[in-house]
Amino acid sequence: MEVIGSAEMGLVILDNNYILRVWNLFMVQHSGLSAESVMGKNIFKLFPDISSDWFIDKVQQIQSRKTKLLSTWEERPYLFKFVNNRRQFSSAAYMYQNITLIPLASASGEIENFAITISDVTDIAASTQKLDAVVSEYSQYTYKKN
Numbered sequence: 001m002e003v004i005g006s007a008e009m010g011l012v013i014l015d016n017n018y019i020l021r022v023w024n025l026f027m028v029q030h031s032g033l034s035a036e037s038v039m040g041k042n043i044f045k046l047f048p049d050i051s052s053d054w055f056i057d058k059v060q061q062i063q064s065r066k067t068k069l070l071s072t073w074e075e076r077p078y079l080f081k082f083v084n085n086r087r088q089f090s091s092a093a094y095m096y097q098n099i100t101l102i103p104l105a106s107a108s109g110e111i112e113n114f115a116i117t118i119s120d121v122t123d124i125a126a127s128t129q130k131l132d133a134v135v136s137e138y139s140q141y142t143y144k145k146n
Contacts, residue, residue, distance in 0.1 A: 009120070010026040010097075010119075011027070012118070013104070014043060015113050016113070021113060027080075030082040066111065068101060070100050078097045080118065098118075101114055102114060
């Protein structure tokens, strides 16, 4: 539990009714919500800005395939709308996130819970966006020149 609590990434475990079961220190620090205050609560009620249709579709995919699924910041910039606390590196208002959804099987093999890992990839997203802007500008310059 100490490793889970101190990981440099978010770790959330939900049951099949989208009720929070685990909320690690990363999540506490970035959400401002204590683990005690979120335990046993529905994720969509706590975070109404999560697209429930999109999220439920992803969860159904991992449950039916019984395999994990990665969603990058390029598909959806974030799952949890956390403020970007590292503004010295990026002007992004919110933390860009890669998430992994992981089905958790019970002893009977049924998927009763699932985990979400959340990685802060704001620096990567900002660098990629800057590089894309430079490439686009260069392409326009060379097109106009020719």
